[in-house]
Amino acid sequence: MTRKQKRLSIIGGAMLFLGLASGLTLYALGQKTSYFYMPVDLKAAAPDPGQRIRLGGLVEKGSIVRGDNTEIHFSVTDQAHSVTVAYNGILPDLFREEQGVVTEGVLRSDGIFVADSVLAKHDETYMPPEVADRLKETGMWQHADGTDEAAQ
Structure with missing residues (x-):
């Protein structure tokens, strides 16, 4: 050679x-x-049960139900639709009602979203970028001071 x-x-x-x-x-x-969906998108897109996705929106007021040990159920809403989320684990310290959240997991055939991770906001002004963008698109975005962005 x-x-x-x-x-x-x-x-x-x-x-x-x-x-x-x-x-x-x-x-x-x-x-x-994993694809990002808002609750209204889940109704329209209907991803396959068991497909790994991210669900984002606001934690619906009055929807948090604590079960045994670390089991918790809550609803994620975009003010138009809500999706019930089941999570077994320790939630972030700043997780609370009417705050931005992104959950990652799978949608069961009965419409319950089973999350294996939950991400919550980390200060007064933070909201996950995907959630904030989608809320802005639908006209439901509000700043931390309660003012609507469109009004400014």
């Missing part, structure tokens, strides 16, 4: 290795994709 052929075979092998590594990385990332 000549020097030129050796170089070409090394370059070809390296390109094959990089292509394979890139393909496996993209495949793995595609498996972890």
Whole structure:
């Protein structure tokens, strides 16, 4: 084998290795994709039961029901529709009613969203960006001081 052929075979092998590594990385990332929905989107899109998704909105006032140990049920709303969420675990310290929340999990066939993680706001002005954007689109966004963004 000549020097030129050796170089070409090394370059070809390296390109094959990089292509394979890139393909496996993209495949793995595609498996972890979870789509973001608001409650009104769940009614329209009707994702497959068991499909991993993110559900965001506001914790509905008066909907928090604590069960045994760390079991909790609450509703996530976008002021138009609500989805009941079942969660078994420790909630973030700042989780409370009428605050922005993003939950990640699966939607059961009976319409109950089973969350395995719950993310809540971390200060007076924070709301998860996806939730804030969607609430702005529907005209339901309000700043921490209670003023409507459209009124400013």
